Amino acid sequence: EAGVAQSPRYKIIEKRQSVAFWCNPISGHATLYWYQQILGQGPKLLIQFQNNGVVDDSQLPKDRFSAERLKGVDSTLKIQPAKLEDSAVYLCASSPKYTQYFGPGTRLTVL
Amino acid sequence: SQKIEQNSEALNIQEGKTATLTCNYTNYSPAYLQWYRQDPGRGPVFLLLIRENEKEKRKERLKVTFDTTLKQSLFHITASQPADSATYLCALPPRSGYSTLTFGKGTMLLVSP
Incomplete structure (x- = not known):
């Protein structure tokens, strides 16, 4: 069974830029x-x-973060504009009921 | 909201010993509690789920206990190995609903040969 996929794995942007996972x-x-x-x-x-x-x-900080899940499958998370404090790993997980299965994450660095 | 406390200091033990990690919560007792393992650069991986009416759950070398009176769960790894070195997170669901989890900060376990 394939696991949760995420991309990109790493992203470096400058503050006030936008990014999508x-x-x-x-x-x-x-x-x-x-x-x-x-x-x-x-x-x-x-x-x-x-x-x-x-x-x-x-x-969710709705003034800068947004997310959608079209057709109930794939999802995207967007940050616009990014701040320095947004530097973190963004993890996606899915679940059939109680247990959550995580992807590898996207490491975001905001300079 | 639920506050979860896990030892912030790393736990260092020797190979072959039993590692015991603690998860304390301060508010309501949840219907169940989960433990996850996280390796550097990876997402958490589910290990065990224990329900409020279960005192103990085992899986291979892992054992979890759940004491709703003490508001505490203990996570044990027997015959520990260097490959068990990782961060272990406990996670609790909300008072109502079942799938949203609040995670503790995790405890790093280091098993030396």
């Missing part, structure tokens, strides 16, 4: 999550989708 979940998993993980911290949920609807986006 892509995630392809495990086939058949209805729930998709985006997390932000800052060095030394646990993953922090940004947004949760159930199929193509948003279940929880209470911790």
